[in-house]
Amino acid sequence: MTDEKDYLLTSYDFELPPERIAQFPPAKRGDSRLLVMPRKGPEEVLPELIHTNFSALPNFLPKDALLVVNNSRVLQARLLGQRSTGGKVEFLLLTPLPLLLAAAKADPADGEGAFRAEAEGLLRCGARVRDGETFTFGRIGVTVLSSGAFGHRRVSLFWRGDLAQAFAETGHIPLPPYIRRADTAEDRERYQTVYARNDKSGSVAAPTAGLHFTPAMRETLSQRGIEWAEVTLYVGYGTFSPVRCEDIRTHVMHKEYIEIPQATADAVNLAKKAGRAVVCVGTTSLRTLEGVAAACGQVQAWSGWTDIFLYPGQEIRVADALITNFHLPESSLLMLVSAFAGRRRMLSAYREAVARGYRFFSYGDAMLIR
Numbered sequence: 063m064t065d066e067k068d069y070l071l072t073s074y075d076f077e078l079p080p081e082r083i084a085q086f087p088p089a090k091r092g093d094s095r096l097l098v099m100p101r102k103g104p105e106e107v108l109p110e111l112i113h114t115n116f117s118a119l120p121n122f123l124p125k126d127a128l129l130v131v132n133n134s135r136v137l138q139a140r141l142l143g144q145r146s147t148g149g150k151v152e153f154l155l156l157t158p159l160p161l162l163l164a165a166a167k168a169d170p171a172d173g174e175g176a177f178r179a180e181a182e183g184l185l186r187c188g189a190r191v192r193d194g195e196t197f198t199f200g201r202i203g204v205t206v207l208s209s210g211a212f213g214h215r216r217v218s219l220f221w222r223g224d225l226a227q228a229f230a231e232t233g234h235i236p237l238p239p240y241i242r243r244a245d246t247a248e249d250r251e252r253y254q255t256v257y258a259r260n261d262k263s264g265s266v267a268a269p270t271a272g273l274h275f276t277p278a279m280r281e282t283l284s285q286r287g288i289e290w291a292e293v294t295l296y297v298g299y300g301t302f303s304p305v306r307c308e309d310i311r312t313h314v315m316h317k318e319y320i321e322i323p324q325a326t327a328d329a330v331n332l333a334k335k336a337g338r339a340v341v342c343v344g345t346t347s348l349r350t351l352e353g354v355a356a357a358c359g360q361v362q363a364w365s366g367w368t369d370i371f372l373y374p375g376q377e378i379r380v381a382d383a384l385i386t387n388f389h390l391p392e393s394s395l396l397m398l399v400s401a402f403a404g405r406r407r408m409l410s411a412y413r414e415a416v417a418r419g420y421r422f423f424s425y426g427d428a429m430l431i432r
Contacts, residue, residue: 063105067227067377068312068373068374068375068405069310069311069374069415070308070309070379071264071305071306071308071309071310071319071392072132072392073405074305074310074391074392074393074396074397074400074405075391076412076413076416077107077413077416078108078391078416078422079246079280080398080417082419082420083240083241083421083422083426084244084421084422084423084424084425084426084427085242085422086320086403086425087166087248087252087253087273088425089251090148091104091253091256091273091274092116092274092275092276092278092279093115093116093117094115094116094421094426094427094428094429095114095116095420095421095427095428096113096114096116096117096118096119096429096430097111097112097113097411097415097420097427097428097429097430098111098112098114098429098430098432099111099403099407099411099429099430099431100123100432101383101384101402101403101431101432102381103404103407105404105405105406105407106406107381107407108410108412108416109123109244109407109411111361111414112114114273114417115395116279116428117279117281118413119385119430120279120288122430122432123283123288123339123341123430123432124259124288124338124341124382124432125340126288126338127289127333127338127339127341128288128289128290128329128333128339128340128341128345129283129290129291129341129343130291130292130293130326130330130340130341130342130347130350130351131257131269131272131290131291131292131293131343131344131347132269132272132293132294132295132346132347132350133255133256133257133262133292133293133294134262134263134264134265134269134295134296134346135254135257135259135260135262135263135264136210136235136238136253136254136258136266136267136297137159137226137229137233137236137263137266138229138232138233139154139156139229139233139236139264139266140152140153140233140235140236141153141155141157141199141200141202141229141232141233141248142225142377143198143199143227144187145187145197147189148190149187149188149192150187150188151185151186151187151197151411152184152185152186152187152218153183153184153185153186153197153199153240154184154185154218154236154266154299154399155181155182155229155266156181156184156266156272156298156299157184157264158225158265158319159225159263159264159296160262160264160296160319160344161319162179162219162225162264164180165179165180165185166178166179166225171356172220173222175221175223176221176222176224177220177221177222178218178219178221179218179219180207180216180217180218180287181216181217181218182214182216182217183204183214183217183283184212184213184214184215184299185204185217185306186213187204191206191209191215192206192208193206193208194206194208196403198239199233200228200231200232201221201385202220202221202228202229202230202232203219203220203225204217204218205217205220205222215235215251225321226260226263229415230366233248234372235253236266236267236296236299237249237253237290237424238302238423238424239302239390239425240390241316241361241424241425245264248260252315252403253267253272253273253424254268254276255268255272255273255369255414256275256280257275257280257292258273261390262294262296262394264296265295265296265298265359265367266298267297267298267299267302268297268424269297269343269346269347270342270344271343271344271345271385271386271387271428272344273425275343282297285422287421289329289333289422291325291326291329292323292326293320293321293322293323293350294319294320294321294322294350295319295321295346295349295381296319296320297318297342298316298317300315300316300317300318301316301394301395304393305392305393305394307344310397311373311412313371313394314403315324315369315370315371317367317369318349318364318365318367318369319365319366319367320349320350320353320354320364320365320366320368321364321365322350322351322362322363322364326363327362327364327429328360330351330361330380331361333335334380336349339382339432340349340380340381340382340383341382341383341384341385342381342383342384342385343385344384344385344386344387345384345395345399348372348380348381348398348402349368349370349372349398350399352369352370352372352378352379352380353368353369353370354368355379356370356379361380372398372401372402372405373394373397373400373401374400374401374405375401376401377430378401378402381402382430383432384399384402384430384431385429385430386399386427386428386431387422387423387424387427387429388412388415388420388421388423388426388427389422389423395406399431403431409427415427416417418431
């Protein structure tokens with residue numbers, strides 16, 4: 063049951079000491095804590111919580127469950143450079159790489175092996191940027207076509223050779239804004255899941271619930287009969303955009319590009335038909351399945367944009383359980399998990415997590431809501 067408070071932005075606030083925000087990954091991948099929480103229960107009653115370690119995850123998953131993960135790879139999409147006047151400039155590519163490459167056209171004027179395509183991005187510098195101005199970052203060039211709100215720009219991107227390699231040579235990992243440090247060589251490995259695919263590069267943020275998984279964990283899950291399926295959601299920077307509307311129902315959700323292959327659609331539908339639990343690894347996997355189910359009436363092979371916004375009162379059609387990290391106060395992701403398990407129950411669990419010293423956000427600890 064929902065009530066009017068479920069639609070108020072202030073209802074999703076909670077006290078979070080800054081020291082609870084993880085600034086670095088754990089020393090060893092998978093060496094994280096796990097909070098296990100029942101999905102169902104009375105809203106007014108504190109849910110019965112289990113405090114354990116992520117290595118114990120297989121013991122708490124439903125028998126014969128299907129795990130659905132997001133195999134997208136984080137692109138080193140943050141480019142740093144200088145203007146001709148000497149001032150610093152920063153560009154963050156927002157267009158998923160596969161869409162950019164599909165739209166790319168050879169540019170003979172720039173020589174052999176040169177390409178150009180229009181893209182969306184964020185551009186920041188210390189002085190006003192004029193439309194038509196060009197910036198160069200190694201083998202990548204950016205010409206501003208038009209300017210929007212909050213630093214958004216429509217640009218013409220041009221490059222030579224392999225674009226993914228050009229970003230790898232020049233770019234930086236776009237760490238979330240609440241990680242108050244520069245990216246390091248360690249982040250290039252640790253801010254990727256071990257199952258991220260090179261041909262699915264283009265996210266500007268990691269599907270962070272997947273960061274806890276190791277090859278050994280995957281092997282253990284396989285031995286226990288836990289099935290594995292993959293989707294792709296190219297995580298956009300909008301995942302960090304604050305909800306500014308006091309009535310959250312008026313919030314306009316950012317769009318993200320998703321792909322569901324036929325094999326995954328078949329696996330999900332077979333699991334649902336057999337009464338086996340579909341466990342989404344991360345809110346990105348859940349948004350992918352629920353976005354396609356909402357658009358098509360069922361889970362099927364599909365690719366395109368989704369802007370699904372889930373909050374209490376919205377129907378969860380596909381996911382039975384969810385593995386997720388802890389989310390920002392008043393964020394769309396906190397609203398999503400509240401749609402999944404109830405706002406008051408989620409906030410009770412979050413208060414308990416804060417009291418017990420859990421690490422929050424991208425490099426933080428994990429929850430299993432089952």
